[in-house]
């Protein structure tokens with residue numbers, strides 16, 4: 001009976017957006033071609049190759065700047081109806097500000113968009129996926145509030161030049177990770193201003209996002225009729241034990257992780273989560289500061305930020321256990337949260353140390369978002385698994401199969417309003433500080449060949465079948 005039920009019913013609706021994702025610095029290469037300016041990833045990887053595990057960089061990457069037509073065919077072969085890619089700010093504005101607009105850079109994205117549309121694939125465009133123009137880093141990057149104005153100027157050019165054909169815009173990818181670069185030495189610009197830099201940068205990023213949302217609303221939406229939102233990343237935090245402390249710690253972990261950005265933008269009340277306000281204010285006072293390390297929005301800002309996203313863009317990969325306890329440097333975001341995070345040794349791993357396979361966390365997270373922020377449409381803009389790049393990627397298929405089954409349950413049983421899903425990633429690419437040592441693609445890329453030859457992995461077949469049947473293939477009969 002279970003079988004018949006499965007046959008007459010599908011896991012995903014017909015109009016569901018199924019696609020794959022990428023990001024400019026991770027795939028394009030052509031780092032200094034046709035007038036592109038330098039960004040922070042060009043700058044720091046060139047200045048100190050030791051920052052990258054295999055001493056590599058994105059100078060050539062997958063060479064998608066030259067191979068975009070082939071890339072569109074890769075997407076089409078799978079049957080995807082959407083492609084999420086990002087625009088390199090420095091390719092459009094080589095100096096970061098709008099003193100110089102690079103028409104050749106615009107043409108590249110314009111051609112890519114045309115090629116996608118000609119092949120029935122809907123472009124989903126991220127304006128900023130971490131590759132800040134280097135001149136803007138020199139003035140403090142996102143810790144400088146003026147960046148919000150620069151970002152707005154950049155967005156205006158994108159709307160003018162590309163907005164007639166782009167109906168899905170994402171302002172920022174994972175601001176949570178962007179700010180990490182200001183509070184640690186893990187990412188450019190390696191500012192290492194723990195517990196201060198993150199909050200300053202986050203404040204600007206949130207304001208920048210809302211400015212661009214309103215720019216679109218006020219000047220472009222009526223004519224261009226698209227949707228615009230932000231992509232936030234989140235693990236799901238399970239309480240480590242059933243103790244009251246750990247249950248509370250898990251909620252705090254969610255607020256400090258996802259709530260930091262989601263509460264100001266997606267909640268009814270707006271502003272930072274109260275638990276952040278309270279804990280950071282308190283710690284700041286204990287440290288003898290006159291002012292909290294967590295900046296304040298004006299009332300006007302709270303209102304213009306609240307509701308400034310047409311959908312909930314969500315990147316999700318993995319989960320953690322949360323328990324009450326103090327860890328991390330003083331000051332730091334980790335310390336402020338008062339939460340300790342651990343993993344379960346039984347969770348299967350991947351090539352990335354941080355990425356453990358915990359499919360049930362995905363459904364819990366979607367339910368948590370519905371409970372906290374209501375029924376706004378959700379687009380899962382990233383989800384994926386890393387290995388060493390083999391063609392027989394059974395572990396990746398197992399990952400996708402189990403995560404997509406949880407997603408389907410969240411849609412069908414929990415009535416979560418998820419309207420799309422783009423897998424990370426269409427092809428192996430430059431995995432930031434891990435270089436080319438961890439591979440997320442469903443297509444393999446040969447980085448030793450000047451052609452950067454692409455080959456389908458077994459998971460391509462998995463996605464073909466999924467899209468054709470709208471039913472999640474079980475790992476065993478995936479091929």
Ligand code: GBH
Pocket residue numbers: 023026173174177186233315317353354382424431432440
């Ligand atoms: C996404 O971030 C990015 O949007 C995408 O560009 C990237 O390629 C993809 O994930 C895969 O990583 O190394 O222990 O310091 C996902 C969230 C948060 C995952 C930071 C890696 C680093 C952990 N990322 N995390 S560690």
